[in-house]
Amino acid sequence: MTPFGLCDRCRHQRLVTSGRGSTFSMCERGLQDPDWPKYPPMPVLRCPRFAPRQEPD
Numbered sequence: 001m002t003p004f005g006l007c008d009r010c011r012h013q014r015l016v017t018s019g020r021g022s023t024f025s026m027c028e029r030g031l032q033d034p035d036w037p038k039y040p041p042m043p044v045l046r047c048p049r050f051a052p053r054q055e056p057d
């Protein structure tokens with residue numbers, strides 16, 4: 001399992017590093033939808049908004 005679960009394979013994930021060097025997984029869907037959390041509890045195991053990243057050919 002990756003540190004942030006399903007989010008680590010999702011194109012809506014944005015990794016944010018704090019000034020103290022901790023890394024958080026932010027969900028960009030939460031920037032557009034006020035009913036969706038920007039910082040869901042980790043690791044995310046299931047998500048109806050999961051969208052796989054495009055893998056390079």
Ligand code: SF4
Nearest residue numbers: 007010013027047049
């Ligand atoms: S849409 Fe779901 S799986 Fe994707 S980053 Fe947001 S919370 Fe994680």
